[in-house]
Amino acid sequence: MRLVVDLGAVTFIDSSGFGALIGGLKAARQAGGDLRIARPTNQALVVLKLTSLDRVLRPFASVEEAVAGY
Amino acid sequence: MAATRGALVQVEVTVAARADRLEALHAALDRFWSRVDETLPEPPDNDWRLHFATAMAEIGANIVRHAHPEGALPGIMQLRLRAFRNRIEARFADGGVPFRGMPEATPAPPTVSTDDDALVLAEGGYGLRLVLAAVDKLDYERTAAGRNHWRLTKRF
Numbered sequence: 001m002r003l004v005v006d007l008g009a010v011t012f013i014d015s016s017g018f019g020a021l022i023g024g025l026k027a028a029r030q031a032g033g034d035l036r037i038a039r040p041t042n043q044a045l046v047v048l049k050l051t052s053l054d055r056v057l058r059p060f061a062s063v064e065e066a067v068a069g070y
Numbered sequence: 071m072a073a074t075r076g077a078l079v080q081v082e083v084t085v086a087a088r089a090d091r092l093e094a095l096h097a098a099l100d101r102f103w104s105r106v107d108e109t110l111p112e113p114p115d116n117d118w119r120l121h122f123a124t125a126m127a128e129i130g131a132n133i134v135r136h137a138h139p140e141g142a143l144p145g146i147m148q149l150r151l152r153a154f155r156n157r158i159e160a161r162f163a164d165g166g167v168p169f170r171g172m173p174e175a176t177p178a179p180p181t182v183s184t185d186d187d188a189l190v191l192a193e194g195g196y197g198l199r200l201v202l203a204a205v206d207k208l209d210y211e212r213t214a215a216g217r218n219h220w221r222l223t224k225r226f
Contacts, residue, residue: 015200016131016194
């Protein structure tokens with residue numbers, strides 16, 4: 001199960017939003033897969049950076065780039 | 071010199087402490103930035119505002135989630151945004167259940183090098199860590215009248 005979550009249309013996200021994505025990441029990895037995020041807005045990048053969650057949810061500039069790495 | 075001690079811009083909003091009303095906090099902040107742009111000679115840039123807005127929203131969401139849990143009486147929260155010459159402050163007041171002291175922010179997640187590492191990551195508790203990184207000061211007080219007061223301060 002390899003997932004890419006496209007955040008391009010998410011205008012605002014808080015830490016609990018990324019907490020939910022961490023839940024998705026864990027579920028995907030338990031199933032032998034992975035979860036990646038693509039196209040985060042500047043606001044989403046602020047949350048990722050300040051929570052240090054960018055260490056585990058590395059943002060990709062496009063869905064295509066995220067998929068290509070799989 | 072009371073005028074120089076007071077806020078240069080002030081915007082207040084009172085909303086139901088519900089997740090579907092958090093949007094009203096952003097609307098109030100937009101009104102506040104418009105007034106700040108008209109009033110302050112050197113208003114903060116977009117990146118600065120993004121950090122402040124993100125911290126403000128995090129506290130608003132915490133008040134909904136923790137001070138007004140499901141099953142509790144419906145409540146309201148008041149937000150007061152104020153601009154001073156050297157800083158911006160956001161103060162939240164609500165009558166919900168008290169915050170249980172200032173908990174340690176969740177530590178930074180480890181670098182995930184193997185698939186197993188990710189399995190131990192916390193799915194919550196990052197909010198306070200984010201707020202403390204985004205602003206200069208975060209204060210919480212449970213008042214004698216039984217209200218929660220949160221204050222965020224970010225300096226220019």
